[in-house]
Structure formats: C-alpha cells, structure tokens
Amino acid sequence: MAQSAVQMDNPLAESTRVAMVMATIRQRIAGRSLTPGSKLPSIRGLAGTLKVSASTVVEAYERLVAEGTIFSRPGSGFYVASQAAPLSLADIGPKLDRAVDPFWVSRQSLEAGDGDLKPGCGWLPPSWLPEDGIRRALRKLSRAAGPALADYGSPLGLPRLRQLITRRMAERGIEASPDQVMLTESGTQAIDLLCRFLLEAGDTVLVDDPCYFNFQALLRAHRAKIVSVPYTPSGPDVELLGQALAAHRPRLYITNSAIHNPTGATLSPVVAHRVLKLAEQFALTIVEDDIFADFEHTPAPRLAAFDGLDRVIHIGSFSKTLSASARCGFVAARREWIDNLIDLKIATSFGGGRLNAELVLNVLSDGGYRKHMDGLRSRLSRAMFDVTGRLKTLGIVPWIEPQSGMLLWCRLPDGVDAAEVARAALAKNVVLAPGNAFSPSQSATNYMRFNVSQTLDPRIFEVLRQALLEARRSC
Numbered sequence: 234m235a236q237s238a239v240q241m242d243n244p245l246a247e248s249t250r251v252a253m254v255m256a257t258i259r260q261r262i263a264g265r266s267l268t269p270g271s272k273l274p275s276i277r278g279l280a281g282t283l284k285v286s287a288s289t290v291v292e293a294y295e296r297l298v299a300e301g302t303i304f305s306r307p308g309s310g311f312y313v314a315s316q317a318a319p320l321s322l323a324d325i326g327p328k329l330d331r332a333v334d335p336f337w338v339s340r341q342s343l344e345a346g347d348g349d350l351k352p353g354c355g356w357l358p359p360s361w362l363p364e365d366g367i368r369r370a371l372r373k374l375s376r377a378a379g380p381a382l383a384d385y386g387s388p389l390g391l392p393r394l395r396q397l398i399t400r401r402m403a404e405r406g407i408e409a410s411p412d413q414v415m416l417t418e419s420g421t422q423a424i425d426l427l428c429r430f431l432l433e434a435g436d437t438v439l440v441d442d443p444c445y446f447n448f449q450a451l452l453r454a455h456r457a458k459i460v461s462v463p464y465t466p467s468g469p470d471v472e473l474l475g476q477a478l479a480a481h482r483p484r485l486y487i488t489n490s491a492i493h494n495p496t497g498a499t500l501s502p503v504v505a506h507r508v509l510k511l512a513e514q515f516a517l518t519i520v521e522d523d524i525f526a527d528f529e530h531t532p533a534p535r536l537a538a539f540d541g542l543d544r545v546i547h548i549g550s551f552s553k554t555l556s557a558s559a560r561c562g563f564v565a566a567r568r569e570w571i572d573n574l575i576d577l578k579i580a581t582s583f584g585g586g587r588l589n590a591e592l593v594l595n596v597l598s599d600g601g602y603r604k605h606m607d608g609l610r611s612r613l614s615r616a617m618f619d620v621t622g623r624l625k626t627l628g629i630v631p632w633i634e635p636q637s638g639m640l641l642w643c644r645l646p647d648g649v650d651a652a653e654v655a656r657a658a659l660a661k662n663v664v665l666a667p668g669n670a671f672s673p674s675q676s677a678t679n680y681m682r683f684n685v686s687q688t689l690d691p692r693i694f695e696v697l698r699q700a701l702l703e704a705r706r707s708c
Contacts, residue, residue, distance in 0.1 A: 250285050254293035257283065259302065262313055265456070273303060273311040335446040335453075341664045350696075352688035353655070353666030353681075355494070356557055357639065361612070361686055363596060363605040367556055370595035374588070381591050385584025388575045390416025390563070394594040398549075398563055405526065406538030407547060407565070414565045415574055416585050420524045420550035421447060423564040424487065426577050427520055427546060428455040430570070437483040441469055443642070443671035443680070445494040445522070448487050461673035464496060466633045468504035471511070478515040485518050491533045492525035495671045495682035496642040497635030499533045509536060512544045519545045524562075527554045527606050528613065528638045542566060551593050554606065560586065561593045613639050616685040623694050624683070627701060632680070641683040642668075649704045651681045657700035663693055 261267040273279070276294065280287045294311050297303045303311050342354035374381065389395070395411040402409055417423040432438070434456035440448050442461035452459050460481045463470045469488065477483070490500040512519055521536050526549060537547035542565060550562030564574065578585070596602055620641065621631055628646040635641065645651055651667035658665045666684075668677030 250289045251293045251296065254279070254283060254285060254290055255297055258293070258297060262302065267313050269313050269315045271313045272309075273313065275310065335449040335670055338446060338664070338666045338670050339450075341659065345664055346662070349662045349664060350687070350690055350693050351664045352683050352693050353664045354684055354687055355640075356553060356684075357609075357686050361609065362554070362556060363602060366596045366599050366601045366605065367559070367592070369599060369601075370592050373595055374591055377591065381587060384587060386416075386587030386590060388415075388578050388585060389571075390414070390585050391587065391590040391594060394561075394590050394597075395563070397594065397597055398565075401526075402537075402547070402565065405532045405535050407535055407542070408538075409542055409547075409565050410568075413542065413568055413571060414563050415571050415578065416590055417548075417550075417562040417564060417578070418560045418582065418586055418589075419552060420522060420548050420562040421451070422582070423548040423550070423562050424448070424451055424520060424522070425454075426574055426581070427485075427548075427564065428452070428457070429577050429581070430574055431518060432457055432484055436485075437481045439474075439477060439481070439483040439486040439517075440673060441488055441493070442674050443495055443668065443677050444487075444673070445489070446670045448522075449673060452487075459673050464493065464498065466496075466498045467501035468498070469508065471504060471507045474508065475511055478511055478517060482515065483517065485520055486512070487520045487522065488536075489522050489525070490536050491523055491529055492635070492638040492640065494522075494525070495640055495666070496632060497638050497640040498633055499636055500536070502534045505534045505536055505539055509540055509544070512540075517544065521545050521547050523547060523549045524553055525638055528610060530610055530614075530637045537565070546570075551597075554609070555593060555596055555602075559589045559592050561589045610637065613637070613686060616689060617641065620683060620685040620688045624697075627694065627697055629681070629697070639684050639686045641685055641688075643681055643683060645679050645681060646701065646705070647679070649701060650678055652678070653704050653707065654681070654697070654700040657703055658696050661696050661699075663696045 258267070258273065267273065273294070274282065276287050276290045280290045294303065298305055298311070301314055304314055305311050338353055342351050345351055389412070392411065394416065395414045398414050399409050399411050417426065428451060432455050435458060437458045437460055438452050440452070440459060440461050441464040443464065444461070449459060460477055460483060462474045462477050490505065492499065508519070511517065519536055523535065535547070537545040547565040548562065552560065552562070566574070616639070617635065621634065624631070624643060629643045632642040632644060645654065652669065655665040655667040666682040668680030668682070669675050671677060671682065
C-alpha cells in the first residue's frame, strides 16, 4: 500500500496520466467519434472509464481548452471545438501498434527504396510483368487519334474493353452484358464506389479473418462497423457466418473467392452454395473481389456465377498481372445499380481514364498476353515450391499449400510475434507483412504473409533467420 501511495504522488506519473487522457480525447476527435459541438464525457464518467482520478481528467480537459481543442460551458460541461480535426483513419477504432496497422504494409511497401526487399508486398516484380506487350501497346497508342490520348473517357468506360471483360468473365461462368460492367481506376476504387453507394456511416460489414488489409482501411474511411468471420481452406466458416449474420445483420460481405488474400485458399462449391443461401436468407449483398483471377491454373467457383449478379457484385482489375501504373479495374453488377454507380463515378472522378483503358485493351488483345500468363503461372508454381521449402527450414510453416497464385500464409515458430520479426527485418531494409495487419480480430500474431515472387533473394532468408533468433531470445 505504501508503494502504491508513492506512485500516486509521483508528479511524472501524474503527468503521464494527464497526457494519456488528452491523447484519448484527441484520438476520438480525429476518428470522428466525437464531432464538432459534441459534448465530452463527464469528468467522473471518463475518470471511471480510464481508471484515473477526477483531478487528472480536470487537468487534461483544462489543457485541451487552452490549446483550443475543446471549450467549456459553465454549468453544462466540455464540448469539442467547432474547428474539425483532420480525419485520421489510423485513429478510427482501437489504437494499434503501427507494425500491425492495416496501413503499415502498404506504406512500407510503397515507400520502399529500389534496393529494399519486399517479400510482404502484394504485387509482382516489374520484370515479371508483360513489359514487351506494354511497350507494343504504348507504341500503338502513340499513333492513335487525339481523343484517345487527350479526351475524357465515358463514365461507363471504353466499350470494346467492357465487351472483352464480359467474354473473360464468361470463361469463369459469369454471364453479364457489357452494360452491366463499369470501368474504374482500380479494384480499390470499385470497392470505394460500392461503399459510397450501399453504406451509411455505422452500417455493419462482414469480412473474412484474415482478409486483405485494405478492405479494413476502406471500411474505416466509410465509418462502417467491421465484423469478421474465420476463413478456412475451403472458404468462410459457414456456421460462424450464419451466427454473425443473425447477430449483426450486416449490409455487405466483402471477400475473395478464387485466390483468397492473404491465405491463397480457394472457395469450394459446397461452401459457395451455403454462403449464397445465407445471403438470400439475410438479404445480404456480397462484393466478390476477383483481382487474382488470371493467376489460376483451373478456374475456381465464383459466387457471381452461381448467383447471376443478383446479390453478388463482381469486381476485378489488371494491376496484378499487367501493370500497377496503368490503373484500370471494373465492377459488374445489376443494370439498375450500374446507373447509380455511374453518377457516383462522375461525382468523384468525372470521366473515365481513357488512356489507361486503351492501353489495357491493347495488351489484353495482343496474343502475347495469354502466352505470358501461361509462363507466369509456371514461374509462380516454381517459386511457390522453392520459397515453401526455404521457409520450412526456418520453422515457418505454410497454413496451406495454395493451388495457384503468389500468396503464402505461414505460421511462425511457437511464441514468435510476427510484428517483432517485421520490425527487426525493416531495420535491415526488408519489408514483411505481419499477420495481424490482415486480422480484424487481431488473432494472427503468429502468422505472416509472403509473396513468393518477391521472396527469392537469399538475403531475405538470412534476415528472417536472424530476426527469428532475436524474437526467440526476447520470449
């Protein structure tokens, strides 16, 4: 008891507690859970929630008043100042360590230098992409008429590319007409437009656990409530999916069905049918992200194929197999929904990116693209075998061995925190993808995603070996 009393009287400790209260209020304002004019929690109430003294909260509130963040109304309480703080997506939801924040992998990968190694990123090395086909398409475009080079595209998108996309979708059993397809700047923009169209702030959205980290980032931006369901090697856990639908009544479910990100798993026909039955029962709309479609050796079941684009919206892009610089994606949906999405696209980006669409059309129409993809799939299979074997020698074990694609979801040795390994590797210019960046429930502490096309450099395995040794010593 005497020791506790000494700690309570410590001015440094009290200053730390005041700073903690101030940081909590700033975080709530940045995350817009407290908006301009909103009343702050009462002094006694916040003190009880944060387990600090009332005097600590009083001091924190007074300091926030002094800096202009909040103001007081005598006899009424404290309120958020009218000047809104800039939106901070990282502060929406629980404050996470940056190493496991959904933005961390993207930031480190996109900002990495040319000499950095990026086994945690989600795209192919430039040398693995169809550079010759892109150059041929660029030369052809340089001779095109003025409108193709300089004019806005139509909001729906280049007709010939939409026709080609519908033919490619038909190869996977998805029947759609070109007027059911709208081009976007990327798969990410497609999901963003759909969230604007279908969601209100506070709506619940279902995702897989683990799932692609940018799904979480986008949903934060749209103020959605995120609920997750464990993913299995054959798709979402259907029993838990049904329980989540009954308990939360989500507006949307966003998922991959062909090559799942990050696990590399493939949806089974049985699970697909059960998911669609639940979607019908609970009036659920499903957004099916299919950006890895061209990596498949054999097409997996598509929810959109079974559903006929009734409750399922199908999206894709060409960033992974063609070029991340030539941003072009698409959304396929009901005709009446496409009309509304066109209005949203005009409001947010005006016309379409015609030059990128023309470039993508030229590359896809070139006979060399299919030959390139045949070679790429074989190359990825060899890389998957090689990287899997090397990781196993370090005690890093794949969750499953994927049928195709570049993603490998792995379990680290027992007791090793993937975030700590990622921090140690980053200090040596190696960007890794720790599991909790993909897990809404933060239940993937011991997992990591590898991109086999970016994990062939022997230096990566030496850095991993050293980072694992350091992590074991700290256990």
